[in-house]
Amino acid sequence: MLFPTVTFAVFFLIVLPVSWALMPHQRAWRVWILLASYVFYAWWDWHFVFLLGASTVVNHVLAVAIHRASGVRRRKGMLALALAFDLGMLGYFKYANFFLSSVDNAIGTSWIAQVALPVGISFFTFMAISYVIDTYRGQLVPASFARFAVFQAFFPHLVAGPIVRASELLPQLESPRDPRRVNLSRAFVLIVSGLFLKVVIANHLAVHIVDEVFAAPNQHSSLEVLLAVYGYAVQIFADFCGYTNIAIGIALLLGFEFPQNFASPYAAVSLQDFWRRWHMTLSRWLRDYLYIPLGGNRKGRILTYRNLMLTFVLGGLWHGAAWTFIVWGAIHGVGLSVERLIGWRPSSRAGEWLGRLVTFHVVCFAWIFFRADSFGSAGQVIVRLADAWGRPSPLVTTSVVLAILTGLLAQFVRPSAAAAFIGGFGRLPVAAKAVTVAVCLMLINTLGPVGVAPFIYFRF
Amino acid sequence: MRAFFATAAGRGIVVLFVGLGLAGLLEAEGLRKQAQIQQPGIERDIALGVTRPLVRVSRALHLTTPRHELQAAIGRSGEDNIDSTVHLSQPPLPPPAGPTHRPRPPKHRRGKPAKPVYTAARPLHVWVAGDSLAQVPGDGLQRLTVASIDVVGVESRLSTGLARPDLYNWYTRFNQVIAHVKPQVAVLSFGADDAHDYMAGVPAGRTVGAFGTPSWIAEYRRRVDGVTRELNAAGIRTIWLGLPIPDGPGFKRSFPVVNAILQSVARKHSKLSSYVDTWHLLDSAHGTYTPYLRVHGKLTLMRLPDGVHYTPAAGDLIAQAVLEQLRGYYTLR
Numbered sequence: 001m002l003f004p005t006v007t008f009a010v011f012f013l014i015v016l017p018v019s020w021a022l023m024p025h026q027r028a029w030r031v032w033i034l035l036a037s038y039v040f041y042a043w044w045d046w047h048f049v050f051l052l053g054a055s056t057v058v059n060h061v062l063a064v065a066i067h068r069a070s071g072v073r074r075r076k077g078m079l080a081l082a083l084a085f086d087l088g089m090l091g092y093f094k095y096a097n098f099f100l101s102s103v104d105n106a107i108g109t110s111w112i113a114q115v116a117l118p119v120g121i122s123f124f125t126f127m128a129i130s131y132v133i134d135t136y137r138g139q140l141v142p143a144s145f146a147r148f149a150v151f152q153a154f155f156p157h158l159v160a161g162p163i164v165r166a167s168e169l170l171p172q173l174e175s176p177r178d179p180r181r182v183n184l185s186r187a188f189v190l191i192v193s194g195l196f197l198k199v200v201i202a203n204h205l206a207v208h209i210v211d212e213v214f215a216a217p218n219q220h221s222s223l224e225v226l227l228a229v230y231g232y233a234v235q236i237f238a239d240f241c242g243y244t245n246i247a248i249g250i251a252l253l254l255g256f257e258f259p260q261n262f263a264s265p266y267a268a269v270s271l272q273d274f275w276r277r278w279h280m281t282l283s284r285w286l287r288d289y290l291y292i293p294l295g296g297n298r299k300g301r302i303l304t305y306r307n308l309m310l311t312f313v314l315g316g317l318w319h320g321a322a323w324t325f326i327v328w329g330a331i332h333g334v335g336l337s338v339e340r341l342i343g344w345r346p347s348s349r350a351g352e353w354l355g356r357l358v359t360f361h362v363v364c365f366a367w368i369f370f371r372a373d374s375f376g377s378a379g380q381v382i383v384r385l386a387d388a389w390g391r392p393s394p395l396v397t398t399s400v401v402l403a404i405l406t407g408l409l410a411q412f413v414r415p416s417a418a419a420a421f422i423g424g425f426g427r428l429p430v431a432a433k434a435v436t437v438a439v440c441l442m443l444i445n446t447l448g449p450v451g452v453a454p455f456i457y458f459r460f
Numbered sequence: 461m462r463a464f465f466a467t468a469a470g471r472g473i474v475v476l477f478v479g480l481g482l483a484g485l486l487e488a489e490g491l492r493k494q495a496q497i498q499q500p501g502i503e504r505d506i507a508l509g510v511t512r513p514l515v516r517v518s519r520a521l522h523l524t525t526p527r528h529e530l531q532a533a534i535g536r537s538g539e540d541n542i543d544s545t546v547h548l549s550q551p552p553l554p555p556p557a558g559p560t561h562r563p564r565p566p567k568h569r570r571g572k573p574a575k576p577v578y579t580a581a582r583p584l585h586v587w588v589a590g591d592s593l594a595q596v597p598g599d600g601l602q603r604l605t606v607a608s609i610d611v612v613g614v615e616s617r618l619s620t621g622l623a624r625p626d627l628y629n630w631y632t633r634f635n636q637v638i639a640h641v642k643p644q645v646a647v648l649s650f651g652a653d654d655a656h657d658y659m660a661g662v663p664a665g666r667t668v669g670a671f672g673t674p675s676w677i678a679e680y681r682r683r684v685d686g687v688t689r690e691l692n693a694a695g696i697r698t699i700w701l702g703l704p705i706p707d708g709p710g711f712k713r714s715f716p717v718v719n720a721i722l723q724s725v726a727r728k729h730s731k732l733s734s735y736v737d738t739w740h741l742l743d744s745a746h747g748t749y750t751p752y753l754r755v756h757g758k759l760t761l762m763r764l765p766d767g768v769h770y771t772p773a774a775g776d777l778i779a780q781a782v783l784e785q786l787r788g789y790y791t792l793r
Contacts, residue, residue, distance in 0.1 A: 006491065006507075009480055016476065020469050097761070116765040179469035187472065212614075215595075216602030219611065253472050373772050430471050430478075437479030439526075442486040446530045 001043040003246045004199055011040065012250065019254055023176045030146045030173075033154065033254075040155040041119075048118040051089070056149045058085050059128040063135040063142045075136060082132040090125050093117055098321030120159030122318060124152050126285055131166040133289055140166055147173045156251040160243050162261040163281040169256070177255025185426030187252035188433065189418075192440045194245030197407075199448035202238035204403050205231040207449045209395045214371055217380040221391035225384045227400060232371050233364045234407030237265065240279070264411040266363070269346050269355035271335045274363060286311050304340065309333040324369045324378060331366040486527060488518035489540040496542055497627040500658040544626035546661040547635055548686030577791040580607035584790055587641055589615040589630070590649030590701070596770040597649060597701060600779030608792040609783075612643055621654035622683045625661040634687060638694040646691050647782055649701040651718035652768065654680065655711070672717050680718070684725045692732040697789065699782055700726050704738040704774075707749045707767025715739070736781050742774060753777075 001008050015036045022029040042049045062082040069075045094117060131148070134140040143151065143166075151169050213220050213228035220228070244261040251258045261281050268274035275283045291311040297304040309330065316329020338344075346355040372378035428436065464470045484491060492515045495507030518524050531537050578584040586609055588598035598614030620628040630650075637643065657670040659679060669675040684700075691698050700722040703715040719739060726735035742762055744750035751763045755773060762774040770778070786792065 006494065013477065013480065017473050020464070020473065177469075179464060179467035182468040182472055184468045184472045184475070188475065215599035215614075216611075218605075219602045253469075253476070255469065377772075430474055433471075433475045434478035434482060437475060438482035438486060441479070441483035442527060443530070445483075445487055445490060446527050446536075447534065 001040050003243065003250075004195055007043075011036075016253060020179060023179070023255070026176060027146075029176070030150050034146070034150055037150070037153040037155040037158060041153065041158055044119045045116075048121075051118055051121070052124060052153060055086070055089065055124060055128055056152050058082070059132055059152075060142065060145050060148045063132050063148075066132065066136050067142050079132065079136045083129065086125050086129050086132075090121060093121055095321040123161045123163060124158060126163050126282075127152055127157075127166070130163075130285065130289060134166055140170075143170050143173070154251075154256075156247045156254070156256075157258060160240070160247070161279075161281055162244050162247065162258050163285050164258055168259060172256050179255070182255055183252055184433075185422045187249045188437055189422050189425055190245045190249030190252070192437065192444070194242040194247075194249065195441070195444050197238040197242030197245065197410075199242075199444050201403050201407050202235045202242060203449050204399065204447075205235040205238075205407075208397065209400050210235055210371070212395060214373075214377065214381070217377065217384045220384065220388070220395065221393045222385055222387065222389040223391075223393045224395045225381055225388070227396055227404065229364050229368060229381065229385070230404050230408075231400065233266070233360075233367050234404050236367065236370075237262070238407055264413070266360050266408060267356060267411040268359050269352045270339050270344055270359055271332060271362065272339055273355075274359055275332075275336075282315070286315050290314060305337045308336050308340075312336070319370070324372055324375060327375075327378075328366045328370040331362070331369070335362050484514055485518045485521070485523045488514045489524055489527065493540050493542060497624070499656060542626050543629045543632060544660040545629070545631070546625055546663075546683060546686070547629075547631040548683070549690060575789060575791045577793065578608040579793045583608050583610035584645060584786070584792065585610050585612045585641075585643040586645045586647060586786075587611075587613050587615075587637060587643035587696075588647045588649075589613075589633070589637075590617075591620050591651075591653045592616055592618045592769065593652050593701070593703070594647075594649035596772060596775035597647070597778040597782070598775075599772065600775030600777075601647065601782060603776065604779055604783060606783065606792055609786070612641060619653050621650050621652070622687065623654035623656065623659045623680065627660075631687070634690060638691065638696065642694075643696060645697045645699060645786065647699045647701065648687070650684075651703050651715070651722065652711075655714035655718060671714065677717065677721060681721050681725060684721055685728070688725055688729050688733050692729055696732075698726070698729075698733040699785060700733065700735045701778065701782075702735060702738050704741070704763075704768070704770070705743045705749050707751070707763070711768060712749075734785050736778065736785065738778055738781075741777060741781055 001011060015033075018032060019029065019036075022032050038049055038052070041052060059082060062078050062085075066075050066078045066082075069078060131140065131142075131151070135142055142148070147170060150173055151164075151166060154164075154169070157164050209224065209228050210232045213224055214232070217225055241262040248258045248260070259281055261279060263277040263280065265274055265278035268277050291307055294307040294310060295303055296307060310333075312329040312333035313326055314329070315332075316325040316327070319325045319328070344355070346352045368381050369375075369378050372381060425433065425436065465474065488511065491507075492511040495504060495511045498504040498507060515524075527540075528537070531539055586601060588594055588601060588611060593616075595614060595616035598611065598616060601609070602611045602614065615633070617628050620630065622630060625631060637646070655671055657676075659668045659676065662668050662679060666679070667675065668679045688698050688700075702719045702722055703711075706712055706715055716739075719737075723735045723737075726733045740747075742750075742753065744753075749767065751761060751767075752759045753762050754760070755777070760773045761771050762777070763769065764771060783792075
């Protein structure tokens with residue numbers, strides 16, 4: 001079930017009032033929200049509901065076993081078992097095709113079968129891993145099975161995040177949410193802005209320039225290729241940030257707070273700054289469960305660079321089993337190492353703008369590998385950036401340029417301006433709020449291209 | 461209850477219901493079109509049942525005006541109209557009875573006529589169109605490093621076909637392409653989304669049975685034949701891409717029905733049309749479905765997990781097959 005559809009609107013119109021009606025009766029509420037979440041997930045493919053259920057049962061049983069076990073070896077054994085299950089499941093569904101085809105290529109057999117990728121598997125598996133590791137570290141006491149099941153399957157974050165930590169969501173599941181303390185204005189502003197980013201900006205750029213140029217870079221002028229690269233940078237931001245804005249807004253309406261996932265990433269003055277602003281919940285997950293356990297920056301300069309590279313290459317591999325994703329991660333790893341090596345920290349305003357410009361272009365360069373189907377295609381994009389200037393550029397239209405500029409300028413909206421806007425919306429009477437929401441939905445639906453494109457991050 | 465609606469959560473529910481209700485009225489015609497173009501079934505029936513009165517109320521209150529004005533301002537007027545007419549000219553009438561002036565048969569020259577020559581300066585204009593299966597082969601054709609081929613457009617519209625002009629009217633589009641785009645070749649990939657029981661735009665007085673029945677086949681053949689005839693009449697060569705061997709029993713039964721129609725129509729108009737057999741291009745050595753094929757000795761993924769759609773590698777393979785056919789008709793320098 002995709003957020004920007006009539007099906008989801010009907011689903012949510014049923015789920016929301018029933019959820020608040022059942023809120024004082026926590027046991028009934030958990031059953032209701034779990035049922036709603038599983039229906040939401042089953043809408044794609046009901047078979048994978050069993051996978052989600054199995055992940056919940058296994059991780060909960062092992063987390064409880066870790067918590068109860070007294071000996072260190074036994075606790076470690078249980079943790080290893082949980083990690084083997086989670087990473088094994090993730091590895092099978094995400095990488096089986098890649099490895100089996102590599103083996104077949106190596107030994108000349110043809111016994112592979114194609115494995116379908118369940119939607120959102122990375123997201124709910126990462127949440128389960130953090131739950132088990134936090135339990136092992138003694139930072140968490142396992143919740144009841146029902147609470148953990150809701151934590152993992154809660155539909156607003158289920159298929160594309162944000163990756164919510166157990167310590168953030170489980171306490172909110174301990175007691176009924178207070179209907180007086182719902183930040184209504186922020187919820188609606190997030191939902192409407194998310195829909196605008198996805199339907200108008202991301203879909204428009206995908207349809208009108210990005211997909212066409214990346215499908216056949218050699219058929220396009222340098223200007224078109226350049227705008228397609230900038231366009232993709234804006235598209236992936238608008239697509240993913242749009243999704244998480246809607247997810248956070250929906251959770252707010254249900255009475256729950258999710259962590260922020262984006263904070264104007266293209267306004268970053270360095271790559272380090274970028275990763276504090278881009279997909280923040282994944283960044284901190286990689287930091288806490290991979291970079292720091294590897295040693296972080298505590299074991300000398302060389303090992304710090306190694307850890308950075310490993311973290312980002314594995315982060316790249318997380319997106320898919322392809323060398324292009326590994327190169328994307330490596331570019332960021334190298335960039336971060338270089339920044340650390342030269343001690344880059346802009347101190348003046350001019351330095352900040354220079355940092356922004358360089359960072360944005362390094363990020364865009366890395367996006368080429370992220371978006372391209374193959375190395376060959378990425379190479380064509382890069383070569384084409386240089387060798388076809390002055391040719392006709394029919395894809396460079398006012399609406400494409402406007403969409404890119406809107407996406408980039410959105411990065412420089414001050415938090416105070418956003419807060420003032422939310423405050424202004426909050427002061428409107430209920431009827432005016434409803435009319436505003438309706439008009440915004442009409443504008444978004446009319447301005448966006450026909451049809452609903454899936455979100456980019458669903459396949460990760 | 462009253463106390464709850466005084467809380468933020470209660471007000472949120474009110475805003476959501478009223479806001480979505482009002483948005484439904486403002487968007488009524490768009491929703492109506494969305495409902496209309498769904499696959500037949502209970503969901504479509506419910507959606508049509510709900511949107512019918514919604515449109516009536518919206519029109520009565522003039523709430524459709526803002527959407528119309530906005531569409532006009534951005535050059536997308538008429539987007540909500542549903543045109544289910546199959547715009548095909550009638551087949552040529554039989555000659556009148558009685559003695560008539562009999563035209564002299566044309567003199568045949570000996571030997572094969574010379575193939576038209578296309579160069580980088582004067583390229584062959586190829587237009588690719590169809591459902592979602594058209595995109596990847598179209599991209600493959602664009603990637604071909606043949607300077608004398610210019611892909612003037614790849615128009616791939618999801619879930620469309622020749623059976624459902626109410627969803628997207630390809631017949632209208634073909635007429636526009638004949639008049640304005642004027643390609644020399646049209647590569648067409650249709651049928652994957654046509655394999656259903658329901659067909660829109662059926663001539664008055666005629667009924668069409670379930671998919672695969674003689675009446676369905678006759679009507680679909682009439683459409684494929686009509687499209688081929690119209691494009692050929694405008695001097696446009698048509699290359700029909702057959703449907704590939706799919707994974708899963710449902711499509712495995714339905715795709716051959718469509719392929720047989722495409723192939724027979726292409727054969728009937730063989731002077732200016734042909735057929736690319738993607739089924740056998742992408743099957744295994746045993747004639748079964750396989751997601752991977754060996755290309756230059758390397759096992760390469762050809763199909764997406766849905767068992768129908770192509771990967772770029774498959775697109776390149778199909779593009780090569782199209783190129784081979786083109787080389788048979790034209791000299792490409």
